[in-house]
Amino acid sequence: MKARRKQILVPFGDFSPKAQFVTLWLSFLTPVMMWCAVSYVPFIWHPLVRIVEPSSVSYFKPDTLVEKSVFHAENGKLKAQGLPLATGLPANPIFLPAPHEVGQALFESFTTPPRRKGEPWLHESLSHSIQIIFWGFFWSSLFGVPIGILCGSFRLFSGLTEPVVDFFRYMPAPAFGALAVAILGIYDSPKIAIIFIGTFFQQILVIANTTRKLDTSLVEAAQTLGAGRVQILLKVVVPGIAVDLYNDMRILLGWAWTYLIVAEYIGASSGITYFINQQAKYRIYDNVFAAIIIIGIIGFTTDRILDRIGRKIFPWQKSSRPSLLKKLLAVPRPAQPA
Amino acid sequence: MIADYKSPDPAVAARFAKLRERPVILDVRGVTKTFASEGLEHTTLDRISLQVHRREFLCVLGASGCGKSTLIRIIAGLDTPTSGEVLLDGKQVDGPGPDRGMVFQSYTLFPWLTVKKNVMFGLLMSGMGSTAAEAQAREWTSLVGLSRFENSYPHQLSGGMKQRVAIARALANRPRILLMDEPFGALDAQTRAQMQAYLLDIWRNVDVTILFITHDLDEAVYLSDRILVLGTNPSRVAELIDNPVPRPRDRSQFISPPFLATYHRLGELIHPPQSGPHERLPMARLTHVGDDVE
Secondary structure, rough: HHHHHHHHOOOOOOOOOHHHHHHHHHHHHEEEEEHHHHHHHOOOOOOOEEEEEEEOOOOOOOOOEHHHHHHHHHHHHHHHOOOOOEEEEEEOOOOOOOOOHHHHHHHHHHHHHHHHOOOOOOOHHHHHHHHHHHHHHHHHHHHHHHHHHHHHHHHHHHHHHHHHHHHHHOOOHHHHHHHHHHHHOOOHOOOOOOHHHHHHHHHHHHHHHHHHHHOOOHHHHHHHHHOOHHHHHHHHHHHHHOOOOOOOOHHHHHHHHHHHHHHHOOOOOOHHHHHHHHHOOOOOOHHHOOOOOOOOHHHHHHHHHHHHHHHHHOOOOOOOOOOOOHHHHHHOOOOOOO | OOOOOOOOHHHHHHHHHHHHHOOEEEEEEEEEEEEEEEEEEEEEEEEEEEEOOOOOOOEEEEOOOOOOHHHHHHOOOOOOOOOEEEEEOOEEEOOOOOOOOOOOOOOOOOOOHHHHHHHHHHHOOOOOOOHHHHHHHHHHHHOOOHHHHHOOOOOHHOOHHHHHHHHHHHHHHHOEEEEEEEEOOOHHHHHHHHHHHHHHHHHHOOOOEEEEOOOEEEEHHHHHOOOOOOOOOOOOOEEEEEEOOOOOOOHHHHHHHHHHHHHHHHHHOOOOOOOOOOOOOOOOOOOOOOOOOO
């Protein structure tokens, strides 16, 4: 037992299923528990005081938040004058709502209508954002994947395109915002264009690299089996890189999400960004948190689903590790004795 | 006293006479390959010529780094010679083609295709319909004894099984010659011995000519009709030996006089006897006095 415990700290050492199960839960629970601690345990942070009984301090109102030092100073003055003291509860700033408040907001944002007529619901904002991502990523992949594969397969293509792509990729996509609006108007098109620009150039380089990593002896084997140039490209290169290509696309999709917020600021603000900004204006930070967490959940779930699909469509993949969801729910069996 | 490898018994001599009457399938004429690195010209192959007759099993033997892989790649059309030419059935070779099947040391099966689909690959490339290709692939898969695994993926197979699939895949194209580049080099000793026996079976039963590259003396003597020995630096043809070991072969012949004689001669050619005593490591004694093991 002791020997096995030591293994955990050996580089590349064994890691039992039980340990995997525990660490998996810890990785999710630790941040949540830290958040709970800061929210519910008063002496960890709580730099403010929420006024309950203002007494005779003119600018204290029930439910307002004041700095702890101000609160104590005013109470000191009241005490000196022999007046009843103001009372209040320790509180966190408004921008850090407690987990249960965010949870409630998360639920209510789907059940209660928006504050003003004509404003989108949370799910409407989200579906708009997802559409922007989808089209941006779709157009980028439509051109980026074939160009990337050609660049990886032919020196000619990589020589012609990669230097200039390398040049473009250092330009931050948002820098094209004003231009995109001027050319494409203020609605969805410039936003899609920003996602496109942010993804496309990286995509070419990443996929070209993946293609270059293909085992060239497979190409040679195909040649000795009579495969022509087009056949090699379609029957050897494409299936040969398919698994890596698919995983590249998952990572690139994550990058596309990072461009979303910037893209949605451009022209007429829309989607999840608009929702977050509106809620911040109303100072309903519960909703802001809810929206941010939802983005995380959507991104994470999409990636997991894609991982699942990947394992279905590439049955020749060597390591098929169980899905994360299964791991979270599976009760670990004790490790088999060697 | 070691027997003379040059005087085979009459049955073997008769077989060689018959072999020489067969048409030449592969004719390598003065193939030279030089590489330029850091301004220096390095000759890997120096005027190599060889002829392979129909249904012959020719081994090319050489120490590692003698350029034997370069030679087989040139024959396969994957490399071009600096000078000289390769003729297949009298026609000059220009690039790789299905008439020269190749089996590589690294298995090179397509990992995304099942065993059956791997074997079908070349047939489909030649434009055969998929039903016919599948039927033929089944036959070839069963010929190498892997019918049970026809729907398995390569990563589910052992090294020896993978190489049997690679052989079936190359043979399915009915190549004029099968080129094998140290195909069993990555296998363990037992599997290698088994694969050698399989290969002899296949060669006997399938109309195919084999050019086999190896650095293993036993393997060369066990498998071949003739052995072409390549010297090193630059590699020229050191000797072309008519293998005097009678067929059919089995592993009990490993200690027969003709086998030992041939083996001995190959050893001389590959590792020329050094003048003086064996070179020893400059090892100091690091044991306790009296703690001798010999």
